[in-house]
Amino acid sequence: MSGSFFQQxxxxxxxxxxxxxxxxxxxxxxxxxxxxxxxxxxxxxxSPKLISDWRTSSHASSEPLxxxxxCHGKLHESTAVTARRDxxxxxxxxxxxxxxxxSYTTSKHGVLMQLERKSYDWKQPLSGAKYxxxxxxxxxxxxxxxxxxxxxxxxxxxxxxxxxxEIETRKVCQDCHAPRYIISLLVSGEDMLEIAxxxxxxxxxxxxxxxxxxxxxxxxxxxxxxxxxxxxxxxVYLGAGHQSPDYQWWHGQPALDGDxxxxxxxxxxxxxxxxxxxx
Ligand code: HEC
Ligand code: HEC
Ligand code: HEC
Ligand code: HEC
Ligand code: HEC
Numbered sequence: 001m002s003g004s005f006f007q008q009x010x011x012x013x014x015x016x017x018x019x020x021x022x023x024x025x026x027x028x029x030x031x032x033x034x035x036x037x038x039x040x041x042x043x044x045x046x047s048p049k050l051i052s053d054w055r056t057s058s059h060a061s062s063e064p065l066x067x068x069x070x071c072h073g074k075l076h077e078s079t080a081v082t083a084r085r086d087x088x089x090x091x092x093x094x095x096x097x098x099x100x101x102x103s104y105t106t107s108k109h110g111v112l113m114q115l116e117r118k119s120y121d122w123k124q125p126l127s128g129a130k131y132x133x134x135x136x137x138x139x140x141x142x143x144x145x146x147x148x149x150x151x152x153x154x155x156x157x158x159x160x161x162x163x164x165x166e167i168e169t170r171k172v173c174q175d176c177h178a179p180r181y182i183i184s185l186l187v188s189g190e191d192m193l194e195i196a197x198x199x200x201x202x203x204x205x206x207x208x209x210x211x212x213x214x215x216x217x218x219x220x221x222x223x224x225x226x227x228x229x230x231x232x233x234x235x236v237y238l239g240a241g242h243q244s245p246d247y248q249w250w251h252g253q254p255a256l257d258g259d260x261x262x263x264x265x266x267x268x269x270x271x272x273x274x275x276x277x278x279x
Contacts, residue, residue, distance in 0.1 A: 029076055039068040054146040064092065081122045086113065089136040099231075103238040103247040109133045110242075129175045142172050156237055157197060162190065189240035192248060196236040199256040200229050203263045210267050213274065222266045229259045 034042075044051050059066035070092065071083040082088060093100045104110045112133035124130035126138045140148050151168045153161040166186060173182040207222050232255040239247030 029079070031077055033074045034069075034076060035074070036067045036069045039072070043068075050144065050146050057147040057149050059146075059148060066092065084122050084126060084135070084137050085117070086135045086137075093136075099235055099238055099247070099251070103235070103242040103244040104136065106246045107243040109135075110244075127175065134172070134176070139172050142175070156193075156233060157200070159194070159197075192240055192253075193237055196233050196253060196256055199260050200226075200233055203229055203260050206263055206267050210270065214270050218270055222263050225259050225263050225266075229256060232256045232259060 040051060054060055054068075064070075071088045072079040073082040075082075090096065090101050096102065096105065105114070113135050116132060117135075120131050125144070126141060127143050131138060140151055145151075151165055151172070153165045155161045169186065170179070170182055173185075203226055207219060207226060210219055210222070232252060235247045235255065236252035238244070239249070239252050
């Protein structure tokens, strides 16, 4: 190679800078297949916040473990595209029939995604409405937020648990919808959830009061229904979160009404039997 000493020095310097940045944020990703430990080791240097966010999330300790390759696959060239698609999440979240997934596939977002996903450019990052309809990861990992717990409340029965979550949720929705529409939608979602909670609280109170008069064996059938109510309460929650009218209504409120009626029936029957035994 020809050129002055100065040119060569410059070239060497440029090479040095490139080498020093080889694993830096401005460089093209290395090609190849990597194991999970390699992903973490290298990205600990390039994106330390991302790794610590993932470590804080329930994915880092979930069973099964949602590690880097569970979402991204091992092939680095297609790693972001693989993780952005719904297929990265669905199977591990119980498949198409699980309430978490089904409440999404029965929403307008899920239907649109099904119709249009082949026309989407999956190389686009998940923010700024670069997709027409959001998939699982657009809502739960917008801006590459690897702590999925940031947008999910920890306690369904606690009225205040939603506060921080709601701020995150609004950011996501407002990429595509008007703020006023979203605020009123979230308020009515909370109202709907509170109606559902009232039914669960009423059932709990009935069974707790009945423990003064009846044995555990006698109350066992009512306790079983209380457990089912947790599932139906979750359906209302998923219906509101995933915008599925089916889950808000069919699988949610009427199911809770039925549960509560049956508990009232069981406890009422126990009282009748007891008083007729006394008389
Ligand atoms: C030897 C270092 C190294 C290893 C190992 C590595 N990466 Fe990367 N990766 C990079 C660099 C450098 C980039 C580009 C800069 C950036 O986005 O951080 C990158 C980019 C990415 C991106 C963004 C790609 C895009 O198109 O925007 C994802 C996602 C990713 N890596 C995931 C993984 C996963 C998952 C593994 C393990 C299977 C892995 N990486 C292994 C260094 C590495
Ligand atoms: C639950 C699924 C999931 C898990 C687990 C996961 N990622 Fe990601 N990751 C994604 C998605 C989805 C994106 C695309 C985000 C976007 O486009 O904004 C992404 C983006 C990235 C990026 C690009 C960040 C950027 O700013 O564009 C890197 C780097 C990355 N992931 C590395 C990792 C590493 C390393 C692990 C393991 C510690 C990991 N991911 C675990 C789903 C996941
Ligand atoms: C390898 C399995 C696996 C994969 C892949 C996976 N998850 Fe998870 N995820 C879990 C488990 C297990 C939990 C913890 C139990 C739970 O809350 O459902 C969890 C928790 C979550 C939570 C928090 C729920 C809570 O109550 O704290 C969200 C949100 C979530 N995942 C979304 C996603 C999204 C979006 C994707 C795809 C980008 C994905 N997951 C991929 C297994 C997985
Ligand atoms: C339109 C945005 C959006 C889409 C799309 C979406 N979610 Fe959600 N998801 C939410 C919201 C909002 C909640 C409720 C958060 C809250 O208020 O606690 C939620 C709740 C959840 C939970 C918590 C359930 C629990 O039992 O604690 C999981 C897990 C989850 N979603 C996974 C998924 C998966 C998997 C997909 C794709 C099949 C998906 N989500 C699609 C917005 C979305
Ligand atoms: C990436 C863009 C995008 C994001 C993000 C998004 N949506 Fe949507 N949403 C759409 C599109 C597109 C439609 C379908 C509009 C139509 O009816 O043509 C839709 C439809 C809806 C509908 C149904 C309206 C109807 O007429 O039946 C509701 C409700 C809704 N979104 C709420 C939300 C909420 C709440 C969030 C945040 C958790 C959210 N959306 C996030 C794009 C988005």
